[in-house]
Amino acid sequence: MTDNDSSQNVSKSPMVHVAIAAGVIILLLVVYMVFSGSDEEPVAPQPVEIPIVTEPDPEPVTLPEPTPEPEEVLPPDPAPMPEPIPEPEPEPIDISDAAVKTAIVGLAEMPTVARFLVDEDLLRRFVVFTENLANEELATNHHLLRAPENSFRVYRQAGKEWIDSSSYQRYSGYVNAIDSIEAEDLLDLYEVYKPTINEIFAEIGNPDDDFDYRLVDAIDHLLDTPEIPVPVEVYTDSVMYKYRIDQIEDLSAPQKQLLRTGPENMRVLKAKLREIKALLEQ
Template sequence: MADSESTKKNSLLPYALIGGVLLIALAALFFWQSGAKAPVEQPKPLPKPEVQQPEPQPEPDIVPEPEMPAEPVERPEPTPAPEPEPAEPLDVSDGAVKTAVLETGSYEALARLIVDDDLLRRFVVFSNNLANKEVAPSHRVLQPPQQEFRVYRQAGKEWIDTASYKRYTPYVEALESMETEQLLALYEVYKPAINEIFAEVGDSSSDFDGVLEEAINHLLDTPEVPVPVEVSTDSVMYKYTDERLESLSAPQKQLLRTGPENMRLIKAKLREIRDALAQQ
């Protein structure tokens, strides 16, 4: 048994009090004969002087000797509880943060995709811009795909090649491998550091939890589009021919470029994360 447990038990013991004083007063009642037998008639002798018998004295009451008070039982001095050691400061270095993120899912897959520097700040800035329906390319948290965006021509029109969608399959698989509960637990651990960064770059009247939820909801509002999807180019970049799609925000158009199946899986994971956040 540990010293702390022994000390705790000793402290719960009542003080030992030995004997209480038991006082019983015994009253002894002594009954004496009240007279002598009547004498037989004989010649009367000369009278003798009466000898007066002394009256019996009552026996004194027996008073018990007072008991000596019991000496108090000596208790061992309680061992003071050890002072709690101060918590080590949170390691917000890039290496520590990235390692913690990698441990929530497929380590190797995530290691190839997540950026190595300034990860917490990138996450905060990227989420804040996303909530504002903007993209912050300089603050992306994932490496861009190595393969180029591809289109094909048919009937005098340009369409997004399905090979372009496959570029994002590794990202989706890595996202699906991440445990939502671990992600939320990690988010709680780093929330103080995240809030400090957000106080520098975001709206001081806003809460980052709300910003994150708003960013997720904005992506979930991206419409589902059947393939193939027609695009056009102005020699600088490709645009959606459908004006309804082209009028979407930059983050929503980027999500569309992942393809219908990838977008379905991404949305499912985002809903799971959003619902878990709402229950915290």
């Protein structure tokens, strides 16, 4: 066996390292005894049993676990902005004749208003009647009120014909019903239906005009109606009665119609018209 082979075997067996170490220790003891200069007879050395010490396998070293890096704390997401609550859409205005009539009757203290009002096309009739009235004309086909049940009456005296007071009384029920409606309530109702009224007015009137102004013009024309003393003389031309006094007959058709309601009724109607005008001009 070569030296190389020997070195290779030693390196391969751990027990060889222990035997070599024991042999070196024995040799050193022998040398120490021989060269100590002792005069006594040397005693043969007893073999010394050297225990074989095996080093325990090193305990595995447990490396401390690395301290985890603190997680990055992100700021909380901003709370989402609440979506705006949409405002409820206003309910459409009921412009049917039944609804308009019910609304008007609801304002009056006298339920007889329902009996006097027509049943169809109320808003259009109002617009057309007002526009004609502002033009000092009478829209006979667009009346808002039904004609009185009693007929126009006259009486004869001294060979002349005079308007009978019963002819004025035919309108008392209408006037009292209108007077029972507060002007403020009437204007509030007018504002409710004003968008529809403006649409109708745009169809029949001057689009550059404001209906409020036309309404004031119509009211002013009625307020300009003169008050005349009674009894009032009339005559007939076989078709209709006319005023005997030319200054009265020359008045416009709306003004003459207002005169036919009688002096007392006309004063009540004028007072209501002045209240409405004052509110419109505020």
